[in-house]
Amino acid sequence: MNIIKFVTKFIKEDIAFAHCDIPCGIYDPHQAQLAAHTVVRMTKMLQDIKQDDNLTSDHTIARITHVKEKHSDLLEEELETLRNDYFKDEHFNEFKNLNELFVKTLRASAKARQNIDMDSALMALYGVLEIAEIFYKTKKVTPVRIKSVYPTEGEVVIYK
Amino acid sequence: MLLGKLRIIGHSMEPALKNNNIVLVSNLFYIFKEPKVNDIVAFKFNNKKMVKRISQIKDNQYFVIGDNINDSLDSRKIGFIDRKNILGKVFKII
Numbered sequence: 001m002n003i004i005k006f007v008t009k010f011i012k013e014d015i016a017f018a019h020c021d022i023p024c025g026i027y028d029p030h031q032a033q034l035a036a037h038t039v040v041r042m043t044k045m046l047q048d049i050k051q052d053d054n055l056t057s058d059h060t061i062a063r064i065t066h067v068k069e070k071h072s073d074l075l076e077e078e079l080e081t082l083r084n085d086y087f088k089d090e091h092f093n094e095f096k097n098l099n100e101l102f103v104k105t106l107r108a109s110a111k112a113r114q115n116i117d118m119d120s121a122l123m124a125l126y127g128v129l130e131i132a133e134i135f136y137k138t139k140k141v142t143p144v145r146i147k148s149v150y151p152t153e154g155e156v157v158i159y160k
Numbered sequence: 161m162l163l164g165k166l167r168i169i170g171h172s173m174e175p176a177l178k179n180n181n182i183v184l185v186s187n188l189f190y191i192f193k194e195p196k197v198n199d200i201v202a203f204k205f206n207n208k209k210m211v212k213r214i215s216q217i218k219d220n221q222y223f224v225i226g227d228n229i230n231d232s233l234d235s236r237k238i239g240f241i242d243r244k245n246i247l248g249k250v251f252k253i254i
Contacts, residue, residue, distance in 0.1 A: 004184075004252065004254055008163075011164065013166070013167055013182065014164060014165065015166065015167050015209065016167070016168055016169070016209040016210060016211040017169050017210045018168050018169065018172040018173040018177060018210065018211050080179075084169050084170060089207075
């Protein structure tokens with residue numbers, strides 16, 4: 001550890017915004033939900049694939065892994081946009097668990113990306129659903145969970 | 161701000177400062193000298209701290225711009241920043 005890092009370890013960290021958004025006001029947790037479901041689906045497909053030691057299965061694994069990676073990326077990007085650009089201090093004050101929820105969900109997404117780990121993929125999905133519910137509450141509409149029509153058979157959050 | 165540690169959120173200061181960089185900020189640089197064009201400064205705006213680069217100075221008012229100029233929310237939208245709202249100079253990424 002260098003001297004600057006050691007000395008500044010004792011200074012409390014704060015946040016400074018370097019906003020890059022054109023503040024259009026268009027935010028939606030829908031894309032994050034789709035991405036989370038895709039990660040769950042790709043994880044299941046990787047678990048189910050028959051490793052028959054030929055080029056075809058290698059190719060299929062590569063393609064599924066690529067899609068899992070891409071959608072984990074998308075999920076994390078969408079979550080960061082919601083956390084950094086949409087949710088404001090008053091939201092974090094009202095929903096005390098919101099920040100923790102983002103941290104937990106992002107970590108689960110990272111683990112689901114690094115491994116073939118259904119628990120983490122599901123944890124990321126459940127986190128996104130909770131964040132989506134909070135999002136709609138801040139929009140003063142009532143969130144509802146419905147069963148998705150995806151092969152994951154998980155839920156999605158919409159609003160009434 | 162004698163010495164502050166700020167985590168950068170956003171991409172408007174790229175490539176100089178990237179999202180999640182942690183920087184040190186101090187107003188000690190501005191005790192004997194005033195902020196100058198090209199300094200990267202932290203300042204208060206709407207009860208938030210923001211980080212941008214000074215591009216013009218006029219009557220103790222500072223026009224600040226993001227380095228990622230095509231995609232930055234800065235003085236072009238929020239106007240000039242008062243000297244009193246400048247918290248300090250960003251002088252080190254740690």
